Amino acid sequence: MATQILMPALSPTMEEGTLAKWLVKEGDSVKSGQILAEIETDKATMEFEAVDEGVIGKLLVAEGTAGVKVNTPIAEMAGESGAASAPSAPAVAAAGKTLSVPEPLSQPVPAAPAPVKAPQAASPDWPVGTPTKTMTVREALREALAEEMRSNDRVFLMGEEVGEYQGAYKISQGLLDEFGPKRVIDTPITEHGFTGLAVGAAFGGLNPVLEFMTFNFSMQAIDQIINSAAKTLYMSGGQMGCPIVFRGPNGAAARVGAQHSQDYAAWYAHIPGLKVAMPYSAADAKGLLKTAIRDPNPVIFLENEILYGRSFEVPVLEDFTIPFGKAKVWRTGTDVTIVSFGIGMTHALEAAENLAKDGISAEVIDLRTLRPIDYDTVLASVQKTNRCVTVEEGWPVGAIGNHLSATIMTRAFDYLDAPVLNCTGKDVPMPYAANLEKLALVTTAEIVEAVKSVCYR
Amino acid sequence: MAAKKPPETPNVSKDDLLHFYREMLLIRRFEEKAGQLYGMGLIGGFCHLYIGQEAVVVGLEAAAKPGDKRITSYRDHGHMLACGMDPKGVMAELTGRAGGYSRGKGGSMHMFSKDKHFYGGHGIVAAQVPLGAGLAFADKYLGNDNVTFTYFGDGAANQGQVYETYNMAELWNLPVVFVIENNQYAMGTSMKRATRSTTLWERGAAYGIKGEAVDGMDVLAVKAAGEKAVAICRAGEGPYILEMMTYRYRGHSMSDPAKYRTREEVQKMRDEKDAIEHVRDLLVQGGHATDEDLKAIDRDIKAVVNDSAEFAKQSPEPDLAELWTDIYA
Numbered sequence: 001m002a003t004q005i006l007m008p009a010l011s012p013t014m015e016e017g018t019l020a021k022w023l024v025k026e027g028d029s030v031k032s033g034q035i036l037a038e039i040e041t042d043k044a045t046m047e048f049e050a051v052d053e054g055v056i057g058k059l060l061v062a063e064g065t066a067g068v069k070v071n072t073p074i075a076e077m078a079g080e081s082g083a084a085s086a087p088s089a090p091a092v093a094a095a096g097k098t099l100s101v102p103e104p105l106s107q108p109v110p111a112a113p114a115p116v117k118a119p120q121a122a123s124p125d126w127p128v129g130t131p132t133k134t135m136t137v138r139e140a141l142r143e144a145l146a147e148e149m150r151s152n153d154r155v156f157l158m159g160e161e162v163g164e165y166q167g168a169y170k171i172s173q174g175l176l177d178e179f180g181p182k183r184v185i186d187t188p189i190t191e192h193g194f195t196g197l198a199v200g201a202a203f204g205g206l207n208p209v210l211e212f213m214t215f216n217f218s219m220q221a222i223d224q225i226i227n228s229a230a231k232t233l234y235m236s237g238g239q240m241g242c243p244i245v246f247r248g249p250n251g252a253a254a255r256v257g258a259q260h261s262q263d264y265a266a267w268y269a270h271i272p273g274l275k276v277a278m279p280y281s282a283a284d285a286k287g288l289l290k291t292a293i294r295d296p297n298p299v300i301f302l303e304n305e306i307l308y309g310r311s312f313e314v315p316v317l318e319d320f321t322i323p324f325g326k327a328k329v330w331r332t333g334t335d336v337t338i339v340s341f342g343i344g345m346t347h348a349l350e351a352a353e354n355l356a357k358d359g360i361s362a363e364v365i366d367l368r369t370l371r372p373i374d375y376d377t378v379l380a381s382v383q384k385t386n387r388c389v390t391v392e393e394g395w396p397v398g399a400i401g402n403h404l405s406a407t408i409m410t411r412a413f414d415y416l417d418a419p420v421l422n423c424t425g426k427d428v429p430m431p432y433a434a435n436l437e438k439l440a441l442v443t444t445a446e447i448v449e450a451v452k453s454v455c456y457r
Numbered sequence: 458m459a460a461k462k463p464p465e466t467p468n469v470s471k472d473d474l475l476h477f478y479r480e481m482l483l484i485r486r487f488e489e490k491a492g493q494l495y496g497m498g499l500i501g502g503f504c505h506l507y508i509g510q511e512a513v514v515v516g517l518e519a520a521a522k523p524g525d526k527r528i529t530s531y532r533d534h535g536h537m538l539a540c541g542m543d544p545k546g547v548m549a550e551l552t553g554r555a556g557g558y559s560r561g562k563g564g565s566m567h568m569f570s571k572d573k574h575f576y577g578g579h580g581i582v583a584a585q586v587p588l589g590a591g592l593a594f595a596d597k598y599l600g601n602d603n604v605t606f607t608y609f610g611d612g613a614a615n616q617g618q619v620y621e622t623y624n625m626a627e628l629w630n631l632p633v634v635f636v637i638e639n640n641q642y643a644m645g646t647s648m649k650r651a652t653r654s655t656t657l658w659e660r661g662a663a664y665g666i667k668g669e670a671v672d673g674m675d676v677l678a679v680k681a682a683g684e685k686a687v688a689i690c691r692a693g694e695g696p697y698i699l700e701m702m703t704y705r706y707r708g709h710s711m712s713d714p715a716k717y718r719t720r721e722e723v724q725k726m727r728d729e730k731d732a733i734e735h736v737r738d739l740l741v742q743g744g745h746a747t748d749e750d751l752k753a754i755d756r757d758i759k760a761v762v763n764d765s766a767e768f769a770k771q772s773p774e775p776d777l778a779e780l781w782t783d784i785y786a
Contacts, residue, residue, distance in 0.1 A: 156598070182598070188628070193587050193621025200591020203576055204526070206598060227581050228588060235567035237559035238783040240576070272784050296786035 002057050004073040010039060010046045013254040013305065017041050018066040019074060028056045036075070037063075042138075042309060043170050054078055125287060125322055126315035133316055138308040140282035141171050144289035145209065147319070149179055152207060155293055156183040158198055159211030159248075168213045169249060169308055195221030195246075199229045202244040202298075209293060212248035215264045215302060229298040230273030245292045247301035250278070251343060251393050252430055252441060254306070261430035261437075263394035265342065268300040269370040270398075275324060276371040278302040280345035282312035284368055287322030295324070304343045325372035329381070333363035336451050337381040339404060340391035341367040344442065347423075348391045351447035360455055370400060378404065379412050386417040387454040391447055396424040418454035423447050469677055471745040473519070477676045478736045478746075479754055480518075481511035484535045485733060486762045487544055488707075491534065491551055494766060495711045500551045503580075504565045507535035509706035512732035513638055514539035516679025517606055517699075520687050524601065528576040528589040529608035531566035532638075532705075536608065540573045544761055548769035556772030560779060583609055583616035586635070590626045593633035593695070604690040608636045612643025614657045623664040623696075632690040634683070635661070637700045638673065644709040645717040658700035668698025674730040704730065 010017065018040040024030055030050045039046050057076035061068055068074065126132075135143075149155045156179075161168045163176040163186040176184040187194040191212065198208040212218045218225065229242045252261035268276045275297050279285040285303070292299040314320075330345070331352050340348040345366050352362040363381050367373060382388050388408055390401030401422030408420050426440045488506040495504050507514075510532075518539045521527075529536045537547050542558065550557025550568050558568040566580040576592060579585040589607025596603040613619060614637055626633055637657050641648055648655055658668035667689075671682040679701065686697040704726045708715040715723075740746040 154598075188621075188624055190621040190624065192618045193625060196584060196587025196618060197591040197594055197622065197625060200528075200576075200588035200593075201595045201598070202591070203588065204592040204595025206595045223581055223584060224587065228579070228584055232569075232577070233786055234783045235559055235563040236569035236577070236783075237557075237562050238786075239559075239571050240569045241786040243786075275785075 002076040002078050003054075004060075005036070005075040005077055007061075007068045007070050007072045007074050008039070008048050009070045010041055010048070011043070012256055014041050014070060016067050016069045019061050019063055019068050020045060022059060022063045024056050026056055026059055030054060030056060030077075050077075052077075125283065125328070126317060126320065130315045130317060132313040134311050135282045135286075135314045136309055136311050137279070137282045137285045137303070138169070138171060140286035140312075140314055141289055141303065141308075142173060142175070144286045144293070145172065146175060146178065148209075148290055148293040149175070149183060152293075153183075154205065155207045155209060156185060157209045157211065158185040158187055158194060160187055160189055160213050162186060162211050167211075169305060171303075171308075172211070191217050191220035192224065196224040196228065198244060199224050199242060199298075202229070202242045203232070203240055207243050207293060209245045209247060212246060214260060214305075215248050215250040216260050216262055218246065218248075218264070225268075225274070225298070225300075226271055230271050233297070234273060241296050242298045243296045245289075245295075245299045245301055247289070247292075248303060249305040249308070250302035251304050252306075252425075252437070255432060255434060255437060257432045258429035263342075263392065263425065264300075265302060265370055265392060266394050266398055266400050266403075268302075269373075269400060269403075271371075273298065274371060275299045275369065276302065277324065277369045278342040279368060280307065280342055280366050282310070283314045283320075284322055284328070284366070286314055287320050288324070288368065290319075290321045291324055294321075302342060307343055307346075322368065324369045325374050326368065327374035327377040328366045328368055329363065329377065330366055331362065331364040333361035333385065335361045335385055335455055336387040336389060337363045337365060337378065337385045338389050338391060338447065338451065339365045339367060339378055339401075341370060341400070342393070344391040344393055347442060347444045347447055350444045351391075351451065354444065354448050355451055358452075358457075360451060360457065362451060367400075373404075375407055375411070379408065382408055382412050383415045386415055387451075388416075388420045389423060389447060389450045389454060390420065391423045391442060393425050393442055396422060396427050399424050418456070421450040421454055423450050469680075471740075471743075474736055474740050474743075474745060475754070477512075477515050477519070478733065478740060478751070479758065480515045480539060481676065481733045481736065482754065482758050483544070483761065484508075484511045484515070484538050486758050487538060487548070487765065488534060490762045490766050491548065492707070492711065494548075494552065494769070499770065500565070501553065502564055503531065504551065504711045505532040505709065506707045506711070507532055507705070509726070509732075510638060510640060510673065510701075510703045511535060512676040512679050512735075513636070513673045513701045513703055514608075516676040517634075517636065517683040519676075519680040520683030521604070521606070524574065524603045525687075526574040526576055526589075526592045526596070526603060526605040527608070528585045528592060528605065529578070530582065530585055530610060530613065531578070531580045532610070533566065533568065533578045537568060537570070537573075537575055537578075540570075540575050542568075542570050542573050542575060544765035545768040548765040549772045552769040552772070553774065554769060554772035555775045555779075556768060561775040562779065562783065583613035583618050585609060586613065586616070586619045587622045589635075590622045590631055590633050590696075593626070593631040593690075594629065597629070597632055602632070602691050604632045604634060604687050604695070606634050606636055608638055610643065611637065611639040611641065611648050611657060612646070612651070614639075614660070615643075615652060620660075620664070623661055623666055626696040627664045627666050630693060631696055632693070633696045634686045634690060635666075635668070635696060635698045637698065638703055639700055640703050640705045642705070642709070642717065645713070645715075647717065656700075658698045661698040666696055666698055668700065670700045670702055673701030673703035674726075674732045674735065676732055676736060
C-alpha cells in the first residue's frame with residue numbers, strides 16, 4: 001500500500017521550495033537514508049533522504065518545479081513488505097552537507113504570508129521617471145555592499161560564514177568571488193573578539209562592515225560596540241573616529257524561540273555616538289546601507305530575516321543613496337498618523353488598508369533611521385491628523401514609541417485630540433509555540449483597534 | 458639599590474642609557490606630581506599610577522619605529538609619555554582642562570594621539586586587546602610593516618576576549634606584540650588567588666603563539682625582547698607575546714590603600730629591582746655619567762613636570778559647548 005512522500009520544510013521559515021532534481025526514478029527500491037532528491041530554498045540546495053525502505057511509485061512533482069508548497073505530496077512509495085510502513089507526514093528528513101552548519105544558520109528566508117504588494121511611495125526618493133526594477137531586500141543589500149566595496153578598497157566585510165559559505169542568509173553571495181579573501185573575511189565564532197578587532201581596524205583607518213549572523217549575537221560584543229565604537233570619538237576630543245557598520249538580521253524570524261527573536265531597535269537607539277538604521281523596503285535597504293558604509297561614525301544596521309525575501313521596486317541609478325534622518329511617508333492620510341519602521345511597516349500598511357475600508361484615512365510614516373530620528377516629518381503629520389499610533393516589534397518598556405509619544409507630547413501637545421498609543425511586541429520573552437508566538441508579536445488587528453480607539457470610533 | 462645582577466653585555470650606547478634614564482625618570486616624577494595634584498583635588502575620579510613599571514614602556518619604545526602603534530588600558534600615563542606625547546597635554550587632561558589631549562572629555566583613562574599613534578587609554582579591562590589586534594589587522598591590510606604593541610595586565614589576561622583575539626591574531630598572522638604587564642596584582646587580587654596557570658605567556662601556546670617572560674624591571678632586557686618580538690612581527694610571523702615581570706609601587710588607583718600586600722614586599726622591590734636605579738648604576742659604574750650629570754637631568758625633568766602641572770592648573774576648563782561636540786564625526 002502506497003504512502004505519500006511530502007515536500008519537506010527544510011528551515012523554520014520555509015514555506016515553499018523548488019524540487020530541483022530527483023535522484024531516484026519510479027520503480028527504484030530505496031533504502032532508509034538514501035538521498036531521494038535535491039530541494040532548493042532561496043538560500044541553499046538541500047538533499048533529502050528516505051526515512052524508510054520501499055519502492056518508489058509515482059513521482060507526483062516533476063523536477064525543476066518551483067514554488068512547491070511544504071507538505072505537498074511529491075511522490076508515492078510502497079513499503080518493501082507491501083504494507084504501509086512509512087509514516088505519511090515526515091516520510092523524509094533533511095540531510096546532507098548544507099545542514100552540517102551551526103544551529104543559528106538554520107533560519108532562512110521569507111516567512112508566512114505571501115508578500116504584500118508594496119504600495120508605491122507617496123514621496124519617492126528618486127527623480128520622477130527613473131526606471132526601477134523589482135528586487136528583493138536581500139539582493140538590494142548585496143548590491144549596496146558590492147557597489148561600496150568596488151568604490152572604496154578600504155571597505156571590507158567580516159563575519160561568520162560571510163565568505164565561503166556565501167552568507168548564512170546569502171546577503172554576501174558572490175562577494176568572495178569578486179573581492180577575494182582579503183576583503184571578505186570568515187571569522188571564527190567569536191563575536192566579542194572579532195567585533196573588538198573590527199573596531200580597532202576602523203581606528204586604524206579601514207571601513208569595516210561587520211555582519212552579525214543575527215543581532216542576538218551582538219550581545220556577546222555589546223561592550224565593544226558601545227564602550228569602544230560609540231564613545232571613542234568623544235573621549236578623544238574628536239581625534240579618533242570609528243567608521244564601521246554593524247549589520248545583520250534583527251527581530252523575530254519564525255519559531256526560533258526567545259534567544260533568537262529580539263528587536264534591538266530601542267537598545268541601540270539609546271546610545272549617543274551610534275547611528276541606527278532599520279530599513280523596510282529594498283530601495284531603503286540599498287540606499288541606507290550605502291549611506292551607512294560611507295558614514296564616518298559607527299552605524300547599527302538592523303535588517304530583518306522575514307523581509308529579506310520580499311520584493312520592492314528599486315531605482316536603477318548609478319549611485320543611489322538615502323540620507324539618514326529622513327522619514328518616508330508611504331501613504332498620506334488625514335485622520336491619524338501611524339509611525340513605524342522595519343518589519344512593523346508591514347503591519348502598519350496593512351492596517352491602513354483595512355482602515356480605509358472603514359472610512360478612516362491613515363497617514364503611514366516609515367522612520368527608516370532611529371538615530372537620527374526625523375521628528376519634523378512625524379510632528380508635521382500629527383499637527384495635521386491630531387492623532388498618532390506607533391508600531392514596533394520590540395518590547396513596550398523603553399520603546400521607540402514611548403520616546404515618540406514623549407516628543408509629540410512635548411512639542412505638539414496642543415495638536416493632540418487623543419493620547420498617542422504605542423503598539424509593541426508583548427512584554428514577554430518570545431515563546432516557541434506557534435500560537436503563542438503569534439500572540440507575542442504586534443498584529444495588524446491591534447493597530448486597527450488602536451487607531452479606532454484614538455479616533456473614538 | 459643593593460646588589461643587582463651585573464650589567465649585561467653593554468650592547469647599548471651611553472646616549473641610549475642616558476635617554477632611558479631620562480624617560481623613566483620623567484614618568485616617575487610625572488606620576489608623583491599627578492599623585493600630588495590628585496591629593497589637592499585638582500585631579501578627580503580614577504587615577505592609576507605607573508610608578509615602578511617604567512622600564513616596560515621605555516624599553517619597548519626603544520624597539521619601535523615611527524609608524525608603530527600602541528594601545529593600552531587605563532594605566533596609561535607612562536605609555537603616553539614614553540611615545541613622545543606632551544606632558545602638558547597629558548597633565549591637563551588629568552585635570553580635565555581644555556588643554557588636555559581630549560580637551561578634558563577623556564580624563565586619566567581616555568587619552569589618544571593620532572600623531573604619536575597612541576590609540577588609548579581604555580577603561581574596560583582587556584577591551585584594548587582585540588582593538589590592538591584590529592589596528593594590526595589594518596596595517597597588514599594596508600600592506601605596511603608597522604607593528605602594534607598591545608599592552609594589558611595580568612588581570613586582563615583572564616578575560617575571554619584575550620583568547621578570542623589570540624586565536625584570530627595567530628590565524629591571520631597579525632603584526633601585534635601582546636605585552637602582558639604582569640605587576641602581580643589585578644587590583645587587590647594577587648595572581649595566585651586568580652589562576653592556577655600563572656605563567657601567562659605560555660597560554661599563547663594553545664593558539665600557536667610564541668612568547669617569553671622578560672625581566673620587566675630591566676630596561677635593557679625589555680628592549681632586547683622588544684626588538685626580537687618586533688622583528689618577528691615585521692617578518693610576517695606575528696603575533697608574539699612578551700610577559701613583562703614588573704611591579705607597581707603604588708596602589709591600583711589613588712583610592713587603593715593596598716592592604717593586600719605588605720610594606721616590606723614593596724620596599725624589597727624598590728630596593729632590589731628598581732628600574733631607574735638600575736640604569737643609574739650602569740651609568741655611574743660604567744663611568745658614563747657623574748652624579749652631577751644626573752643631578753642636572755633630575756633638575757630638567759623636574760622643570761618639565763612642574764611646567765606640565767602649572768599648565769594643567771592654568772588651562773581653562775572646557776567651554777560648556779564642548780558637551781555637545783565630538784559625538785558624531
